[in-house]
Amino acid sequence: MKKKFLSLILCATLVFGLAACGSTKKEKKNDSSSGEIVLEFPSWQATEPGFQEFWEEAVAEFEKRNENVKINLYQVPFDSYVDTLTTLYAADTPPQITHIPSRYFAQFSDMGWFEPLNDRLKQTDIIENWSNLQDGLQVDGKYYGVLLLGNGYSMYYNKAMFDEAGIDVPTDVNSFMEAAKTLTKDENGDGDPEIYGFGACQVTDTNFYNEATSFVVGLGGKWSENGNLTPMTSDTTKEALKLYQSLFMNNYTPTGLSVEQKRQYFVEGKMAMIFDGPWVASLINDAAEEVKENLLVTTIPFESVPGSMSNSLHIPATISDKEKELVWEFIQMVTENDFQKLYMEKVGSPSPSKTAIDDEVLEENPFLGQFVKDAEKAQEILPSGYEKDYGEFTQYIIDGVMTMVTDPYADVATTLDDMKTKITNELGK
Amino acid sequence: MTAKIKVIRTTSEKKNHRMAVAFALPAAAFSLLLIIYPLFTTIKLSFQDVKFIGSLTDDTAGFTIANYTKLFSNADFWRALGRSLIFTFSALSISFLIGLVLALLLNKKFHCQKLVRTLILLAWPIPGVIVGLLFIWLFDGNYGIINTILKSLHIIDQNVKWLSAGNTAMVTVIIATIWKSYPFFTLTLLAGLKGISEDYYEAASIDGANAWQRFTNITLPALQSVIVTSLLLNGLWIFRNYDLIYTITGGGPNQATETLPLLLYNQAFKYYNMGYASTIGMVSLLVCFIFVVLAMPSLKKQFY
Numbered sequence: 252m253k254k255k256f257l258s259l260i261l262c263a264t265l266v267f268g269l270a271a272c273g274s275t276k277k278e279k280k281n282d283s284s285s286g287e288i289v290l291e292f293p294s295w296q297a298t299e300p301g302f303q304e305f306w307e308e309a310v311a312e313f314e315k316r317n318e319n320v321k322i323n324l325y326q327v328p329f330d331s332y333v334d335t336l337t338t339l340y341a342a343d344t345p346p347q348i349t350h351i352p353s354r355y356f357a358q359f360s361d362m363g364w365f366e367p368l369n370d371r372l373k374q375t376d377i378i379e380n381w382s383n384l385q386d387g388l389q390v391d392g393k394y395y396g397v398l399l400l401g402n403g404y405s406m407y408y409n410k411a412m413f414d415e416a417g418i419d420v421p422t423d424v425n426s427f428m429e430a431a432k433t434l435t436k437d438e439n440g441d442g443d444p445e446i447y448g449f450g451a452c453q454v455t456d457t458n459f460y461n462e463a464t465s466f467v468v469g470l471g472g473k474w475s476e477n478g479n480l481t482p483m484t485s486d487t488t489k490e491a492l493k494l495y496q497s498l499f500m501n502n503y504t505p506t507g508l509s510v511e512q513k514r515q516y517f518v519e520g521k522m523a524m525i526f527d528g529p530w531v532a533s534l535i536n537d538a539a540e541e542v543k544e545n546l547l548v549t550t551i552p553f554e555s556v557p558g559s560m561s562n563s564l565h566i567p568a569t570i571s572d573k574e575k576e577l578v579w580e581f582i583q584m585v586t587e588n589d590f591q592k593l594y595m596e597k598v599g600s601p602s603p604s605k606t607a608i609d610d611e612v613l614e615e616n617p618f619l620g621q622f623v624k625d626a627e628k629a630q631e632i633l634p635s636g637y638e639k640d641y642g643e644f645t646q647y648i649i650d651g652v653m654t655m656v657t658d659p660y661a662d663v664a665t666t667l668d669d670m671k672t673k674i675t676n677e678l679g680k
Numbered sequence: 681m682t683a684k685i686k687v688i689r690t691t692s693e694k695k696n697h698r699m700a701v702a703f704a705l706p707a708a709a710f711s712l713l714l715i716i717y718p719l720f721t722t723i724k725l726s727f728q729d730v731k732f733i734g735s736l737t738d739d740t741a742g743f744t745i746a747n748y749t750k751l752f753s754n755a756d757f758w759r760a761l762g763r764s765l766i767f768t769f770s771a772l773s774i775s776f777l778i779g780l781v782l783a784l785l786l787n788k789k790f791h792c793q794k795l796v797r798t799l800i801l802l803a804w805p806i807p808g809v810i811v812g813l814l815f816i817w818l819f820d821g822n823y824g825i826i827n828t829i830l831k832s833l834h835i836i837d838q839n840v841k842w843l844s845a846g847n848t849a850m851v852t853v854i855i856a857t858i859w860k861s862y863p864f865f866t867l868t869l870l871a872g873l874k875g876i877s878e879d880y881y882e883a884a885s886i887d888g889a890n891a892w893q894r895f896t897n898i899t900l901p902a903l904q905s906v907i908v909t910s911l912l913l914n915g916l917w918i919f920r921n922y923d924l925i926y927t928i929t930g931g932g933p934n935q936a937t938e939t940l941p942l943l944l945y946n947q948a949f950k951y952y953n954m955g956y957a958s959t960i961g962m963v964s965l966l967v968c969f970i971f972v973v974l975a976m977p978s979l980k981k982q983f984y
Contacts, residue, residue, distance in 0.1 A: 333949075340734055341732055341734035342734065343734055361731070361952075362731055362734070362736060362738070362952070363735065363736030364734075441831075442837070453933075454843070454932065454933075455930035456930050505823075506821050507822070507842070507843040508820075508822070512820065568736065642946075642950035643951040643953075646946065646951070650934050650935060654934050657844055658844075658845060
């Protein structure tokens with residue numbers, strides 16, 4: 252009897268336990284009967300220094316303005332962020348406040364996941380006052396998001412290394428190559444430099460694409476124009492990639508670096524120059540005092556400044572109208588000048604708002620002025636006409652350029668022709 | 681002609697049978713849901729031209745074999761399959777041999793045996809991503825400690841760019857996989873060795889058998905079922921391994937370490953070709969099924 256009773260208890264516990272693991276859609280939807288609405292807001296910035304303070308203040312202010320609304324801001328690591336978001340959308344449980352790296356915008360909007368915002372934007376002055384990079388969030392004349400950060404890539408350099416070598420910070424491509432050569436030091440003569448003049452990524456990820464494309468766009472080339480691949484095999488693009496290749500062939504840069512290693516080695520004083528976005532400034536802030544004061548930033552010494560949309564806010568198409576209104580209200584609040592100034596103060600990156608930038612803000616952050624200048628001149632590095640195929644297109648670029656910068660260093664012109672043929676065959680434009 | 685005997689169960693046996701079914705049913709139903717439903721969905725997707733599950737702009741009503749024709753005519757797929765097989769067999773065979781040698785050593789009594797056993801097994805529970813990050817820094821082609829050690833031993837004169845060249849990148853991921861998987865073999869083979877009676881070895885010694893003869897005629901036959909099971913389990917794990925390779929090389933340089941799981945992931949989550957990715961998944965399932973079929977005779981002997 253006792254055994255039977257115990258068995259029944261265990262069985263019941265198992266069944267109720269399994270039932271409790273799931274929850275009904277009814278429970279998940281905002282409970283309108285109690286009046287409280289919860290807006291889910293995952294972000295890779297939720298616990299990043301600077302960004303965390305900004306978002307927490309924005310959330311607190313929004314909740315103050317809307318009594319029965321709570322925002323659940325939570326961290327998702329960047330490496331798995333897009334996968335997590337994709338899974339949420341696929342399961343039809345998108346986070347009401349959707350924050351994405353903008354390079355994935357076109358692929359998400361191609362699946363009908365985002366709400367068009369033209370009618371809402373018309374009632375504001377966002378489009379007039381916002382960075383031109385906002386146009387990248389358009390599809391067929393409709394805006395599907397609001398840009399939070401659009402940036403140019405800048406050149407970070409170690410001033411002490413330049414002073415010790417007695418050379419000036421480069422201002423054009425020739426002086427850049429000369430500096431990369433002079434500042435590469437192989438003190439024990441074993442063929443492996445201890446210090447490198449330049450630091451480049453060389454792993455199979457989008458950071459490698461961004462860096463290689465920075466050289467191409469910076470030197471006047473491009474991969475495509477409105478879906479036409481003719482620029483890929485232009486002389487300008489070839490020359491840019493030959494220059495990029497020469498950095499690896501001549502050992503002016505370490506090889507096989509991930510972007511994290513590149514930034515770490517730069518801050519440790521193992522490399523004299525790197526190209527990167529404004530987010531490196533917070534890493535420099537954490538560097539050792541004796542190194543920090545020598546780590547400065549200037550414009551990339553090429554004819555154009557490469558750059559891109561970085562991240563943006565969007566509204567899912569399938570949430571309720573009430574939730575859409577609230578999310579739009581949150582986005583509008585974040586675009587207000589006060590919040591954009593707070594963004595620049597906390598994060599140190601340039602606001603996309605042309606009216607939020609003033610002398611007071613620039614004074615508080617020594618690098619911000621440079622970032623603002625570079626953002627204003629930024630030329631988009633996303634492939635024009637292939638935004639919806641961003642993942643696949645960039646992979647072909649990564650694979651092709653990797654053969655150019657890895658021993659035995661494939662011929663640039665031939666490789667570009669092969670890349671063009673492959674992309675035409677696979678993506679059929 | 682044998683007469684059929686009807687087995688009559690007692691009331692108590694029937695009750696026990698019902699109780700066993702009641703306990704097993706929820707877990708079985710849960711497992712069925714977790715395996716059958718996704719499998720059915722994957723099969724369905726492999727016959728559709730679908731960008732992603734949940735896409736509001738896809739036409740999910742169509743049926744097509746285009747994904748399969750594209751897959752089998754795609755050179756990238758065959759190369760990824762070849763790499764997967766080379767990667768699996770290399771990592772599996774070497775980690776098995778290391779595991780076997782260590783199991784044989786740990787089966788002997790010596791000072792600090794328990795500590796040594798713990799240290800050897802330490803690698804196993806470490807997540808693949810952490811192992812990957814560890815190996816990125818160890819095998820860094822510029823400042824990594826592996827190059828420093830090899831240079832100090834005069835084995836190399838210049839740094840080896842482990843992760844920048846195709847061949848060395850594959851060697852690096854194989855080494856990382858071996859490091860992660862040999863403890864599993866050590867553990868299972870050691871457990872198997874503990875189950876072999878000492879009497880057999882004593883009798884063999886009395887009959888004049890040397891160490892090699894005792895190993896090949898007693899140890900290996902006694903461990904056969906454990907060897908097959910552990911090779912199958914670890915082989916499937918290595919074949920399906922994604923996180924370790926993705927963390928170390930991302931499938932590069934230039935697809936040199938792009939195995940089937942990475943190809944599948946790229947197609948599904950980078951290129952948003954879920955239909956095509958499902959097709960790769962079905963082929964991977966077929967390869968794993970072949971592994972299981974090959975091991976089936978030995979598994980049948982062990983379990984049935």
